[in-house]
Amino acid sequence: MSQNSTMFEVTVLFDGYSKLVDDVMEANCSCTLIKGPKTIIVDTMTAWDKERLVEALAQNDVRPEDVEYVVCTHGHADHIGNNNLFTNAEHIVGYSVHRQSRFYRDLRKVSGDLFEKQEDIADPSIWKEQSASEYLQKLQAKMRWLIINTSDFIVPGHGPMFRVTDTMRKLVECPGE
Structure with a gap:
């Protein structure tokens, strides 16, 4: 391996799902942890998943305050529900990138649910x-x-x-x- 190589460890913490139940869509997103030079979480699931998410991070030796970037593929509630756990992180939600009250412009696009399943x-x-x-x-x-x-x-x-x-x-x- 060359000196400039960067290794990333990608762990899908939770597989997402979507299904129609009695004419109502039941869904939750996939949630992925990326560990490397930076610690990144992609899509934070629903607000009701807080404890499960914190526990899954702990099983991977990560605390919410260790996460440096939160990437939410888009703003649906099942993709952003626990963003508030990661107050040390820069948040990238769809087209918007922000840290605390600072919002940055002219940024690359992130595509949510490009592949549903x-x-x-x-x-x-x-x-x-x-x-x-x-x-x-x-x-x-x-x-x-x-x-x-x-x-x-x-x-x-x-x-x-x-x-x-x-x-x-x-x-x-x-x-x-």
């Missing part, structure tokens, strides 16, 4: 039902194609992490085709 690769209707407009659906299709063709693993918004296969890459439509 692994099953939406074979059944695109799963993710397309969640898109608010035709424009966003086209944008999401483009980003899905880009990510699946440049990634070895994906942690979807509402399902367990999965390894990307060549078959999956063929199933995700290339934008403009």
Whole structure:
């Protein structure tokens, strides 16, 4: 390993899920811990998951005050519910990056629920039902194609992490085709 190599340890603390129960969507997001030169948590689940989240962090030798970055893929309540546990961290929520009362501008985009779950690769209707407009659906299709063709693993918004296969890459439509 070269001297400039950076190692990251990625641990999915909780697999997300989503299911329709009696015409009501029941869901919670995937929650991921990244340990490396910086300690990062991605998506903090619902406010009712506080104790489970603190316990899972402790099992990985991390205290909330050790977390330096909170990345929330978007602002839905099941992705931001415990952000207040991480008061030492810089928070990146969708397009917004802030620390305490300071909000920064012109920042890169973070894409939430780009992949709802692994099953939406074979059944695109799963993710397309969640898109608010035709424009966003086209944008999401483009980003899905880009990510699946440049990634070895994906942690979807509402399902367990999965390894990307060549078959999956063929199933995700290339934008403009």
